[in-house]
Amino acid sequence: MTTRDEFEAVRREADPIRRGLRATELITTYQQRAAELARLRKAAIEEAHRDLDMSYTEIATALGITKGRVSQVKKDAAGPERVVFGVGPVSIGIPYRYQVTDRERPLIAAEDSATQARFEDLLTAMRFAVDKFHIGPETEELPAGDALVVCGPKSAPVAAALLAEDERAGLVKDGGRWWFEHRPTGERYGSPADDEDPQSADLAYVARHRYDDRVIVHVAGIHAIGSLGAAHYLTANLPELFGQVGDVSFSLAVRCTYDGLSITGSELAAGPYVW
Numbered sequence: 001m002t003t004r005d006e007f008e009a010v011r012r013e014a015d016p017i018r019r020g021l022r023a024t025e026l027i028t029t030y031q032q033r034a035a036e037l038a039r040l041r042k043a044a045i046e047e048a049h050r051d052l053d054m055s056y057t058e059i060a061t062a063l064g065i066t067k068g069r070v071s072q073v074k075k076d077a078a079g080p081e082r083v084v085f086g087v088g089p090v091s092i093g094i095p096y097r098y099q100v101t102d103r104e105r106p107l108i109a110a111e112d113s114a115t116q117a118r119f120e121d122l123l124t125a126m127r128f129a130v131d132k133f134h135i136g137p138e139t140e141e142l143p144a145g146d147a148l149v150v151c152g153p154k155s156a157p158v159a160a161a162l163l164a165e166d167e168r169a170g171l172v173k174d175g176g177r178w179w180f181e182h183r184p185t186g187e188r189y190g191s192p193a194d195d196e197d198p199q200s201a202d203l204a205y206v207a208r209h210r211y212d213d214r215v216i217v218h219v220a221g222i223h224a225i226g227s228l229g230a231a232h233y234l235t236a237n238l239p240e241l242f243g244q245v246g247d248v249s250f251s252l253a254v255r256c257t258y259d260g261l262s263i264t265g266s267e268l269a270a271g272p273y274v275w
Contacts, residue, residue, distance in 0.1 A: 028129050032088035035078060035127035042077035045070060081242035082126045084208060086146030086215035089129035092116050093147060095155040096134050108134070111224035114261055115150050118231040122238075123148075135159075145214055150227050152178075152220040162209065162218045168273035169251040171205050171220060178222045180205055180253040182270060189253055189269050191222040200258050202226035203269060206234070207251035225263075229256020233266035241272065250274045 006026060013019035048054045048062075060067040094112040116132060123130050133143060139156045142149065153160040153171060163170045172181045172188075179188040180203055192201035204226035209216040221227035233254045234241070241252075252271030257264045 028089055032127075032129055036082070036087045038073065038077035038127075039080065039082050042073050043080045045073060078126045079239055081238045082128075083247050084215070084238060084242055085123060085126070085128065085148065085217060088123075088127075088146055089131060090123050091131050091133055091143045091145065091147045092119055092123070093133045093135045093142070093149050093151065095151045095159075096136060097155065106134075109224045110261060111221075111228050112150055115219070115224075115227045115231050118228060118235065119148055119150070122231070122235050142216065146216070147214075148217045148219070150219045152222075159218070159220060162207065162216065163205075163220075165209060166207055166251050166275060168275045169205070169207075169253070169271065171222070180222070180270060182273065187270075189255075191226065192255075193223055202229055202256055202258065204230040204254045204256070205251065206230050206254055208249055210247065210249040225258050225261070226254070226256060228261070229258065229263050229266045230254045232256060232263040233268070236266070237268075245272050245274055248274050 010019060010022045010026060013022060045056075045059055045063075048059050049056060054062070056070050057067050060070045063070070094108065094116045096106040096108050120130050120132070135149070135151050135156045135158065137156060139158050140161070142158060149159065149162065151159040153163055167183065169180065169182050172179050174188075177190060177194045179190050181188045189203055191203045192199040202221055202223050202225050204219060204221040207218045209218065219227050219230045221230065233256065250272045252273065253269040254266055255269040256266040
Protein backbone atom coordinates (compact mmCIF):
# COMPACT_ATOMS: atom_id res chain seq x y z
CA MET A 1 0.00 0.00 0.00
CA THR A 2 1.39 3.43 -0.94
CA THR A 3 1.62 6.36 1.45
CA ARG A 4 -1.27 8.02 -0.36
CA ASP A 5 -3.40 4.88 -0.06
CA GLU A 6 -2.63 4.59 3.67
CA PHE A 7 -3.58 8.21 4.22
CA GLU A 8 -6.85 7.86 2.34
CA ALA A 9 -7.66 4.61 4.16
CA VAL A 10 -7.44 6.42 7.49
CA ARG A 11 -9.70 9.20 6.24
CA ARG A 12 -12.30 6.66 5.09
CA GLU A 13 -12.25 4.53 8.27
CA ALA A 14 -15.72 4.69 9.83
CA ASP A 15 -14.82 3.32 13.28
CA PRO A 16 -13.42 6.23 15.33
CA ILE A 17 -11.19 4.03 17.52
CA ARG A 18 -9.61 2.23 14.57
CA ARG A 19 -9.27 5.57 12.78
CA GLY A 20 -7.56 7.12 15.80
CA LEU A 21 -5.21 4.17 16.30
CA ARG A 22 -4.20 4.04 12.64
CA ALA A 23 -3.71 7.82 12.54
CA THR A 24 -1.39 7.56 15.54
CA GLU A 25 0.60 4.78 13.84
CA LEU A 26 0.98 6.79 10.64
CA ILE A 27 2.03 9.93 12.51
CA THR A 28 4.86 7.94 14.11
CA THR A 29 5.84 6.43 10.75
CA TYR A 30 5.87 9.82 9.02
CA GLN A 31 7.89 11.38 11.84
CA GLN A 32 10.49 8.62 11.58
CA ARG A 33 10.70 9.01 7.81
CA ALA A 34 11.09 12.76 8.23
CA ALA A 35 13.97 12.18 10.67
CA GLU A 36 15.62 9.80 8.20
CA LEU A 37 15.16 12.27 5.32
CA ALA A 38 16.75 14.98 7.47
CA ARG A 39 19.70 12.64 8.07
CA LEU A 40 20.01 11.94 4.35
CA ARG A 41 19.89 15.66 3.52
CA LYS A 42 22.57 16.42 6.10
CA ALA A 43 24.77 13.66 4.70
CA ALA A 44 24.23 14.96 1.14
CA ILE A 45 25.24 18.48 2.19
CA GLU A 46 28.42 17.23 3.82
CA GLU A 47 29.20 15.00 0.83
CA ALA A 48 28.77 17.88 -1.62
CA HIS A 49 31.01 20.08 0.52
CA ARG A 50 33.68 17.39 0.93
CA ASP A 51 33.65 15.58 -2.41
CA LEU A 52 32.44 18.27 -4.83
CA ASP A 53 34.36 21.09 -3.14
CA MET A 54 31.21 23.22 -3.00
CA SER A 55 30.84 26.03 -0.49
CA TYR A 56 27.82 25.96 1.79
CA THR A 57 26.52 29.05 0.00
CA GLU A 58 26.70 27.20 -3.32
CA ILE A 59 24.98 24.17 -1.80
CA ALA A 60 22.20 26.34 -0.37
CA THR A 61 21.60 27.90 -3.79
CA ALA A 62 21.57 24.51 -5.50
CA LEU A 63 19.07 23.13 -2.96
CA GLY A 64 16.87 26.22 -3.08
CA ILE A 65 17.25 27.02 0.62
CA THR A 66 19.09 29.69 2.59
CA LYS A 67 22.59 29.32 3.92
CA GLY A 68 21.12 29.73 7.40
CA ARG A 69 18.86 26.74 6.75
CA VAL A 70 21.89 24.70 5.67
CA SER A 71 23.56 25.57 8.97
CA GLN A 72 20.43 24.57 10.85
CA VAL A 73 20.26 21.21 9.04
CA LYS A 74 23.90 20.52 9.89
CA LYS A 75 23.23 21.30 13.54
CA ASP A 76 19.83 19.68 14.13
CA ALA A 77 19.65 16.56 11.96
CA ALA A 78 20.96 13.25 13.28
CA GLY A 79 24.36 12.11 12.08
CA PRO A 80 24.86 9.47 9.37
CA GLU A 81 25.44 6.81 12.04
CA ARG A 82 21.69 6.88 12.82
CA VAL A 83 21.15 4.36 10.02
CA VAL A 84 22.95 1.68 12.08
CA PHE A 85 19.60 1.16 13.84
CA GLY A 86 17.46 1.55 10.71
CA VAL A 87 14.78 4.13 9.95
CA GLY A 88 12.54 3.56 12.96
CA PRO A 89 10.52 3.18 15.02
CA VAL A 90 12.83 0.83 16.92
CA SER A 91 11.60 -1.84 19.33
CA ILE A 92 14.00 -2.73 22.16
CA GLY A 93 13.59 -6.22 23.57
CA ILE A 94 15.09 -7.76 26.72
CA PRO A 95 14.57 -11.29 28.06
CA TYR A 96 12.62 -12.46 31.04
CA ARG A 97 13.13 -15.76 32.79
CA TYR A 98 10.97 -17.68 35.21
CA GLN A 99 12.02 -17.87 38.87
CA VAL A 100 10.30 -20.13 41.35
CA THR A 101 9.79 -18.79 44.87
CA ASP A 102 6.35 -19.18 46.42
CA ARG A 103 5.12 -19.39 42.80
CA GLU A 104 6.59 -19.24 39.31
CA ARG A 105 6.99 -15.66 38.16
CA PRO A 106 8.88 -13.81 35.39
CA LEU A 107 12.20 -12.24 36.33
CA ILE A 108 14.00 -9.44 34.49
CA ALA A 109 17.66 -8.94 35.35
CA ALA A 110 18.59 -5.49 36.63
CA GLU A 111 21.46 -5.42 34.12
CA ASP A 112 19.09 -6.03 31.20
CA SER A 113 16.71 -3.34 32.41
CA ALA A 114 19.60 -0.87 32.69
CA THR A 115 20.78 -1.83 29.19
CA GLN A 116 17.33 -1.21 27.75
CA ALA A 117 17.23 2.23 29.39
CA ARG A 118 20.72 3.10 28.12
CA PHE A 119 19.82 2.16 24.55
CA GLU A 120 16.54 4.05 24.80
CA ASP A 121 18.49 7.20 25.70
CA LEU A 122 20.84 6.67 22.74
CA LEU A 123 18.05 6.07 20.24
CA THR A 124 15.91 8.94 21.49
CA ALA A 125 18.88 11.28 21.06
CA MET A 126 19.02 10.18 17.40
CA ARG A 127 15.33 11.08 16.85
CA PHE A 128 14.01 7.52 17.00
CA ALA A 129 10.59 6.65 18.32
CA VAL A 130 11.15 3.76 20.72
CA ASP A 131 8.94 1.06 22.15
CA LYS A 132 9.85 -1.86 24.38
CA PHE A 133 8.99 -5.54 24.53
CA HIS A 134 9.95 -8.63 26.51
CA ILE A 135 11.49 -11.80 25.08
CA GLY A 136 10.20 -14.99 26.64
CA PRO A 137 12.08 -18.31 26.91
CA GLU A 138 10.11 -19.67 23.92
CA THR A 139 10.22 -16.55 21.72
CA GLU A 140 11.09 -17.35 18.11
CA GLU A 141 9.80 -14.26 16.28
CA LEU A 142 10.47 -10.54 16.67
CA PRO A 143 8.09 -7.61 16.18
CA ALA A 144 7.88 -6.25 12.65
CA GLY A 145 10.19 -3.37 11.75
CA ASP A 146 13.53 -2.29 13.15
CA ALA A 147 14.55 -3.87 16.44
CA LEU A 148 17.32 -3.96 19.02
CA VAL A 149 17.49 -7.36 20.69
CA VAL A 150 19.35 -7.72 24.01
CA CYS A 151 19.33 -11.47 24.52
CA GLY A 152 21.74 -14.41 24.68
CA PRO A 153 21.26 -17.78 22.96
CA LYS A 154 20.44 -19.60 26.20
CA SER A 155 17.57 -17.18 26.94
CA ALA A 156 15.45 -17.57 23.79
CA PRO A 157 15.46 -19.36 20.42
CA VAL A 158 15.27 -16.05 18.55
CA ALA A 159 18.75 -15.12 19.82
CA ALA A 160 20.21 -18.45 18.71
CA ALA A 161 18.63 -17.96 15.27
CA LEU A 162 20.20 -14.52 14.89
CA LEU A 163 23.60 -15.89 15.89
CA ALA A 164 23.28 -18.63 13.28
CA GLU A 165 22.98 -16.00 10.53
CA ASP A 166 26.43 -14.60 11.33
CA GLU A 167 29.08 -16.37 9.25
CA ARG A 168 31.93 -14.36 10.75
CA ALA A 169 31.51 -14.53 14.51
CA GLY A 170 29.35 -15.95 17.26
CA LEU A 171 29.07 -17.24 20.80
CA VAL A 172 30.04 -20.83 21.61
CA LYS A 173 30.02 -22.77 24.86
CA ASP A 174 33.10 -24.84 25.63
CA GLY A 175 34.73 -26.02 28.84
CA GLY A 176 31.83 -24.84 30.96
CA ARG A 177 31.99 -21.22 29.78
CA TRP A 178 30.92 -19.06 26.85
CA TRP A 179 33.30 -17.57 24.28
CA PHE A 180 33.13 -15.02 21.49
CA GLU A 181 34.58 -16.83 18.47
CA HIS A 182 35.83 -15.52 15.14
CA ARG A 183 34.60 -18.38 12.97
CA PRO A 184 37.13 -18.25 10.08
CA THR A 185 40.17 -18.45 12.39
CA GLY A 186 38.73 -20.10 15.49
CA GLU A 187 40.19 -17.31 17.63
CA ARG A 188 38.28 -16.96 20.89
CA TYR A 189 37.75 -14.27 23.49
CA GLY A 190 36.32 -15.04 26.92
CA SER A 191 34.86 -13.00 29.74
CA PRO A 192 37.46 -11.92 32.32
CA ALA A 193 34.78 -12.65 34.93
CA ASP A 194 35.19 -16.37 34.13
CA ASP A 195 38.99 -16.51 34.36
CA GLU A 196 40.77 -18.41 37.13
CA ASP A 197 41.50 -15.03 38.65
CA PRO A 198 38.11 -13.34 38.03
CA GLN A 199 37.95 -9.63 37.24
CA SER A 200 35.08 -7.14 37.27
CA ALA A 201 34.95 -7.22 33.49
CA ASP A 202 32.85 -8.88 30.81
CA LEU A 203 32.55 -9.41 27.06
CA ALA A 204 29.60 -8.88 24.71
CA TYR A 205 28.72 -9.92 21.19
CA VAL A 206 27.22 -7.16 19.00
CA ALA A 207 25.83 -7.70 15.50
CA ARG A 208 23.95 -5.60 12.98
CA HIS A 209 21.71 -7.54 10.60
CA ARG A 210 20.93 -5.50 7.48
CA TYR A 211 17.89 -6.81 5.64
CA ASP A 212 16.07 -5.32 2.64
CA ASP A 213 13.34 -3.69 4.69
CA ARG A 214 14.58 -3.62 8.28
CA VAL A 215 17.58 -3.63 10.62
CA ILE A 216 18.02 -5.83 13.68
CA VAL A 217 20.83 -5.06 16.10
CA HIS A 218 21.63 -8.00 18.37
CA VAL A 219 23.50 -7.61 21.67
CA ALA A 220 24.41 -10.57 23.88
CA GLY A 221 26.69 -10.24 26.86
CA ILE A 222 28.44 -13.36 28.07
CA HIS A 223 27.00 -12.19 31.37
CA ALA A 224 24.14 -9.69 31.52
CA ILE A 225 26.45 -6.84 32.54
CA GLY A 226 28.33 -7.27 29.26
CA SER A 227 25.28 -6.03 27.32
CA LEU A 228 25.31 -2.85 29.38
CA GLY A 229 28.99 -2.48 28.46
CA ALA A 230 28.05 -2.81 24.78
CA ALA A 231 25.51 -0.01 25.18
CA HIS A 232 28.24 2.10 26.82
CA TYR A 233 30.62 1.43 23.92
CA LEU A 234 28.12 2.15 21.15
CA THR A 235 26.98 5.38 22.80
CA ALA A 236 30.56 6.69 22.73
CA ASN A 237 31.81 5.17 19.47
CA LEU A 238 28.91 4.82 17.03
CA PRO A 239 30.02 7.59 14.61
CA GLU A 240 33.53 6.13 14.38
CA LEU A 241 32.16 2.60 13.94
CA PHE A 242 29.78 3.64 11.18
CA GLY A 243 32.57 5.54 9.43
CA GLN A 244 34.57 2.32 9.41
CA VAL A 245 31.94 -0.18 8.23
CA GLY A 246 29.06 1.79 6.69
CA ASP A 247 25.52 0.55 6.03
CA VAL A 248 26.24 -3.20 6.06
CA SER A 249 25.86 -6.25 8.28
CA PHE A 250 28.69 -6.70 10.76
CA SER A 251 29.60 -8.15 14.15
CA LEU A 252 32.14 -7.37 16.85
CA ALA A 253 33.06 -7.98 20.47
CA VAL A 254 33.12 -5.36 23.23
CA ARG A 255 35.05 -5.71 26.49
CA CYS A 256 33.95 -3.66 29.49
CA THR A 257 34.85 -3.11 33.12
CA TYR A 258 32.27 -2.43 35.79
CA ASP A 259 31.60 -1.58 39.40
CA GLY A 260 28.20 -2.94 40.39
CA LEU A 261 25.79 -1.72 37.70
CA SER A 262 28.11 1.10 36.64
CA ILE A 263 30.25 0.61 33.53
CA THR A 264 33.67 2.11 34.21
CA GLY A 265 35.12 1.56 30.74
CA SER A 266 34.50 -0.16 27.40
CA GLU A 267 36.58 -0.94 24.34
CA LEU A 268 36.55 -2.90 21.10
CA ALA A 269 37.87 -6.40 21.74
CA ALA A 270 37.49 -7.94 18.26
CA GLY A 271 36.20 -6.94 14.84
CA PRO A 272 34.26 -5.40 13.32
CA TYR A 273 33.75 -8.26 10.89
CA VAL A 274 31.64 -7.38 7.84
CA TRP A 275 29.35 -10.06 6.39
